[in-house]
Amino acid sequence: MKSVGKQNELVNAAAFDPHKFEAGHSDPRLAEYLKEFPPATFSERLYQSIELMERYSIELAVDLLGRLNVVEQLGAWLSADELCRVFCFQPRFRLALQWILARLVDTGCVEAQGDGKSCAYRLRKTLWQPDLKRLRALGLDIDPANAATLDLLDHAAGLYPAVATGRQSGDQNLFGPQGIPLWLNYFHNDNLTYAVNNWVGAGVAVDRLPTRRTLKILDVGAGTGSATEIFLKLLDQRGFLRRIERYLITEPNPYFRRCNQRKVAAQHPNLHLDWATLDIDLPWSAQGIVPGEFDLVYGVGNACDPTMINQSIRN
Template identity: 30%
Template sequence: MVREMQVSSGLFDRVYHAVYDDVSGYTAEAIATCLQNGGLDFQQGFTLEEAWSGLRCLPDFQLHVEWALFFLRQQGYLVQRGGCWLGAQRKRYAFGDGRNVQIQPSLNLIDYVAAHWLDVIQGRSNSLHVLFGPEGAPLWEHYFSNSHDLYAVHNQWAAECLADRMKADQAQAPEVLELGTGYGSASMALLAECMLRAQPVGRCVLTDISAALANRARKRLAASYPAARLDAGKLDLNADYPDWAEAFDYIFAVNVAHCAQDIVAALNRLRSCLKPGGTLLLSECMRQDHTRLLHQEFIFSLLPNFAPIRRGDSDAPCFGFWSGADWHAFMESAGYRSIQVIENEGRQILGGLIIGS
């Protein structure tokens, strides 16, 4: 795969990378506190088996504990000597040092997961009930909001790239399908970008595994963007799709496609929904390779559709987020041509656009 760098967006700038590092440090501090509250002694050290036993971890969550140890090693909180894990000097995080960046939704969700993590891995709480219950559900809406700067860059990058392509490719208003609309932040970013450019949008179908959630987003957006013909419906990446053969000029999704149980099969089904010459555009959180762990895994690994993925060159387990090379291989296997995988600018890979027709 030829790596193509996105150098013009300015979204993943020096401040963004610094703040991402700060939140990774904050996550490491939360994890270290969880493990110590669970009885692990960082000074004395422990083996992986002793960590599982000491934390009273269920077998289904042993990889989550292992991931936590490797993440703490990556962040400098633990060292590994033979089969023993030992505490290193605790690092300090000082986020927000003169930076006008909104990261509180990340911190709130990290704090919430940390408060329940031991109960989940010990089987005293169900992860779905915790994450989507009365306390957890509002945190997700704030997390996936365009006012959350740590997440909104993925929406904005997709919106700018898709609006560029609409302007270049279409003489008339294009038909667009969005996957995994959720609370509507990605579709809001796209419609706002198109309005800013006076780019007309024809039919725009917002879909989600929850038809109610997609319809709620449609109602909220319709008032602000009356010129766009918005529809809403249910679409499950892992099930049969509606009869949309060659129906759309563009299909786009932000941090959705990795949730498919069989990514290649889902991408292949989506390809059949594109008109001749149509384009699929995905915006995804992305890792450099399988040796690099992302702090988001602490949160998302508790979801059932974030199964462990292959480990690559490392013994560290990882969950849900793929590399650019992985996505290129998925797109090729699904029959796409003119494939582009564009990784963010800056010193570490945190996101990417996957484009194919």
């Protein structure tokens, strides 16, 4: 497996040109794999946007290594842990630094040895000068709605140096006064690179609904309501909406929950909708969720921490 992985890295590196980017067109064979979804879900515009975001994240990684002054230490094999100690970065910044370095392995400029936490990195080629402005213009040309993702990426990257040294908290700044508007724009169904998750999740969930006459649905981690919006739209299209006896929408963030309530309630004034707080990492029964009460528990992208997924499922 290590040999295959190494070969893939070399193939990717050989194909990578830091001075050239073309989104191109999707492989025609994808249509066969995606035939169960509406054609609009996986459009060429979405494909090109995803390709652009992939490249933009690589350029951001190069830019961040420069801002963090890490490049000068990569002449020798060093792990993210060791780099954090060299630069007196916060220990918890290790994962972010590891992600930055891993992004550059596919370019051939950085090489890696080892696995997981013990992985070490070394500079293989001189890094290029990133051209984020040009890529941003290309992204907006593909789809103006890509601004939401690009703005959020730029904002998050701008916090990295201060977070690395402990001068600021990533969570506080990402969800602070400057960050909240960016999240609201990102978590919007006009943003195709995000909304595709909502369409896929809704399609899978609707296909698995039981055939009983009435339905009770629990929507967890609903955020500002974009996933809920698509799910209810698909339920309506498939004729399930009239069978809903209860639909409970939960979101721990009060501001996001209020945004959700205003939007979804206005769209479905005749539907029995309730809103509540639910922390999926704590026992659900202690938060008013009766075991076995709901026919479907629905959520999109709210179990992001793999260390907590099993616990959340048990709850």
